[in-house]
Amino acid sequence: xxxxxxxxxxxxxxxxxxxxxxxxxxxxVLGLFLHPILHRAPATLSEREHHELAPIxxxxxxxxWETQVGDLKLPYVLGKQTTNYSHASASQAENIELAARRLNxxxxxxxxxFSYYAVxxxxxxxxxxxxxxxxxxxxxxxxxxxxxxxxxxxxxxxILRTGLTVVExxxxxxxxxxxxxxxxxxxxxxxxxxxxxxxxxxxxxIVADAQKRHMVxxxxxxxxxxxxxxxxxxxxxxPFKTIVRYRSDLKPGxxxxxxxxxxxxxxxNWLEIKENKGGVIKQLGIDRYRPSPRIMExxxxxxxxxxxxxxxx
Numbered sequence: 001x002x003x004x005x006x007x008x009x010x011x012x013x014x015x016x017x018x019x020x021x022x023x024x025x026x027x028x029v030l031g032l033f034l035h036p037i038l039h040r041a042p043a044t045l046s047e048r049e050h051h052e053l054a055p056i057x058x059x060x061x062x063x064x065w066e067t068q069v070g071d072l073k074l075p076y077v078l079g080k081q082t083t084n085y086s087h088a089s090a091s092q093a094e095n096i097e098l099a100a101r102r103l104n105x106x107x108x109x110x111x112x113x114f115s116y117y118a119v120x121x122x123x124x125x126x127x128x129x130x131x132x133x134x135x136x137x138x139x140x141x142x143x144x145x146x147x148x149x150x151x152x153x154x155x156x157x158x159i160l161r162t163g164l165t166v167v168e169x170x171x172x173x174x175x176x177x178x179x180x181x182x183x184x185x186x187x188x189x190x191x192x193x194x195x196x197x198x199x200x201x202x203x204x205x206i207v208a209d210a211q212k213r214h215m216v217x218x219x220x221x222x223x224x225x226x227x228x229x230x231x232x233x234x235x236x237x238x239p240f241k242t243i244v245r246y247r248s249d250l251k252p253g254x255x256x257x258x259x260x261x262x263x264x265x266x267x268x269n270w271l272e273i274k275e276n277k278g279g280v281i282k283q284l285g286i287d288r289y290r291p292s293p294r295i296m297e298x299x300x301x302x303x304x305x306x307x308x309x310x311x312x313x
Contacts, residue, residue, distance in 0.1 A: 072107065074220040084178055092147040094147075095130060095146060108198040114196050115194075134146045140259065149187055150178060157230070175264070229271070235267060244296050245298070250299035
């Protein structure tokens with residue numbers, strides 16, 4: 001078994017939330033949407049600074065994760081999460097599976113920082129990613145690399161249950177279909193990353209697999225971790241609006257739904273950490289998600305005139 005030590009530089013690449021760079025700027029200026037502890041979006045850095053901040057991780061080349069665990073003596077599951085990607089197109093599913101393959105077998109040494117972008121990115125065609133779906137404002141749009149956020153979100157959800165230190169995490173602009181609101185982590189290019197630090201005195205191993213429309217991420221360690229449960233409370237719901245577009249080329253009564261619409265929410269998130277003398281609550285802050293409109297197309301003949309007669313006046 002060969003151990004390879006590597007440092008990957010950040011390069012530009014798309015991700016799951018094309019609007020997040022602007023959202024981050026507005027959020028920083030106005031003090032909105034930012035998680036008090038985890039939402040620490042770094043400013044755009046120079047290539048030299050990226051080199052200095054790029055995490056050092058160890059990647060094992062074997063495909064058999066049971067062998068990795070045995071050889072490294074990492075038998076304990078510190079945290080685990082499974083997400084479903086039945087909603088994904090074929091190319092987006094391939095992006096998710098590629099991200100899982102690149103995550104699998106990554107070992108983060110004691111005190112070291114893990115960067116999702118350094119291991120999985122850049123999210124470009126040149127790096128093997130195809131087209132998927134991403135969020136742009138309150139809309140869902142095609143984007144190269146769409147789907148890699150399911151990898152970062154599944155990883156974040158698993159990390160929440162380990163006691164490891166989350167250094168950088170950003171919510172999506174809209175809710176995602178595979179995790180509860182408040183438990184996702186978007187990535188975009190080299191300016192929105194997901195990062196955590198191994199605060200243990202021994203290495204941790206990331207085991208990731210994606211097949212049959214399910215992605216599984218496990219964090220393995222040398223000893224058992226704390227007993228942690230993740231909690232969310234919906235504080236507000238923002239109903240979506242319906243946008244109707246009329247077309248003259250549609251038959252009377254014909255209707256098409258271009259986007260189903262989804263509500264926005266405001267959600268409070270916290271961890272409950274069980275200890276010998278009772279539980280400890282760790283607040284994770286409040287996330288806000290926009291509503292996304294339902295967009296429909298109907299025949300122009302179905303429009304109502306002011307006098308109530310069908311048809312355009």
